[in-house]
Amino acid sequence: MKQYTLIATAAMGLEALVAKEVRDLGYDCTVDNGKVIFKGDAAAICRTNLWLRTADRIKILVGEFKATTFEELFQQTKAIPWGDYLPENAEFPVVGKSVKSKLFSVPDCQSIVKKAVVEKMKEHYGISSSWLDENGAKFKIEVALLKDVAQITIDASGAGLHKRGYRASQGEAPLKETLAASLVLLTNWNPSKPFVDPFCGSGTIPIEAALIGQNIAPGFNREFVSEGWEWIGQDAWNRARDEVEGLANYDQPLDIAGFDVDHRMIGIAKENAFEAGLGELIQFKQMQVADFTTQKEYGVIVGNPPYGERLGDRPDVEKMYKEMGKAFSDLDTWSIYMLTSHEGFENLYGKKATKKRKLFNGFIKTDLYQYWGKRPPKKG
Known part of the structure; x- marks a missing residue:
């Protein structure tokens, strides 16, 4: 079973709680500022999205490298095996952020990453046209630069995990x-x-x-963007949802x-x-x-x-x-x-x-x- 490096993002001060939840699901993890990093298969993507109560979202780390020039950013991004993640017609918007890095222009970094992914996809799928259709499943890519190290991730949650699906109405300043x-x-x-x-x-x-x-499970009542990804498959999601239903204790007074x-x-x-x-x-x-x-x-x-x-x-x-x-x-x-x-x-x-x-x-x-x-x- 293929293993992925997964990131559960967390609000400042809640990292230890998120780490405990990840470990309780059976995954070893390390804690960093604002995130918890662990390894897991496709089933782990389903289970952590459904079960984590205190994390903000689940991301898949697909590349991490030093980049001080746009050429480095382009070539290293293009070297990622995008065909393993994105189908030929994937919709893949690119978002970004940059902190204390030489490549400080976020729009330029987003543009370079987008171009690199397009070039790799055209090579992988043998596409000769100058553009991709992007009318399929959604894969939001993020390029995050911190001190000249680029992290390329794909968001596996969609709407943030705080959106449980039960909030019909809210007050002026609702607690997340x-x-x-x-x-x-x-x-x-x-x-x-x-x-x-x-x-x-x-x-x-x-x-x-x-x-x-x-x-x-806090995610029992909602959908996730990665439910539409073929390489995870509906069977993995069905098994994860069956686990959620089986472990709920509805008779607990x-x-x-x-x-x-x-x-x-x-x-x-x-x-x-x-x-x-x-x-x-x-x-x-x-x-x-x-x-x-x-x-x-x-x-x-x-x-x-x-x-x-x-x-x-x-x-x-x-x-x-x-x-x-x-x-x-x-x-x-x-x-x-x-x-x-x-x-x-x-x-x-x-x-x-x-x-x-x-x-x-x-x-x-x-x-x-x-x-x-x-x-x-x-x-x-």
């Missing part, structure tokens, strides 16, 4: 599904414990928790709730949960965090509250952080995880975090404040 899943995986939650998101917005964190709780002060967001969250097939499993309710009470023990609270990024919003946000601290003050058996960019969060909340972890919500630098509750007594 990959980050929401990461927040759940960074906690000590398991499906036997209560789970609450007091700022649920469009429901992303509770939905991702439910998918994790029932071991439902869950106690997951999402609250939000905005009744419109509760309506959107319910709609998204039903779209994901989880409508009966998650309880959504309009409520402000100051009113939260519970008699349950050993639960987990995960929230992405407003940050007060706009100065006009800051007084209300700071008041809400204080109210949250009071509402949660007696929950000593609960573990609480809050993501915010507000540097004064601990003072306002009234308690120093057990641990802080730096994460990026899009381009916003945030901290995940972690408050670990008491552990339940050991059984027996």
Whole structure:
């Protein structure tokens, strides 16, 4: 079975989580800034696209070489066995980026790579015309230059992996599904414990928790660009989807709730949960965090509250952080995880975090404040 070098791209700060997911699927990997690199066959392309909750996309590395001139870039790109990947009528747009490299003009690099692939394809398929039809399956090629080293990859995901296919509607600043899943995986939650998101917005964190709780692959409900590639084949995708269906635990009971002060967001969250097939499993309710009470023990609270990024919003946000601290003050058996960019969060909340972890919500630098509750007594 032919082995490929695969790259799972990751948001900054989430590389270790992506690496754990890759290893859990049975692939050894190495971690670099913004990516996890591993070897796998065609089945691995299917499985990682379907299963990875925290990665942004899957790419196939088809070439890596030093290039300080356009001639080097052209010749080395042309040397790649493009006929192994691209059919005669492939549609292959080329995108690019360049950082700290002599070849700094991205449009020129894209043009050179495109020309090199065309020349190689014409040789491989014996095409005499000056152009290719490009009316077949899509293969998005990327040329990425970093310190004069060119990496040529093909995107095997299509739409980013955060696009799960369940988001019917969203609010103003929706949390990416990959980050929401990461927040759940960074906690000590398991499906036997209560789970609450007091700022649920469009429901992303509770939905991702439910998918994790029932071991439902995040990509079960969507399509991938590489499903149209003949050299992977429909059989490999069918086997990967059969595995997904076989490992899902739809009978796992869950106690997951999402609250939000905005009744419109509760309506959107319910709609998204039903779209994901989880409508009966998650309880959504309009409520402000100051009113939260519970008699349950050993639960987990995960929230992405407003940050007060706009100065006009800051007084209300700071008041809400204080109210949250009071509402949660007696929950000593609960573990609480809050993501915010507000540097004064601990003072306002009234308690120093057990641990802080730096994460990026899009381009916003945030901290995940972690408050670990008491552990339940050991059984027996």
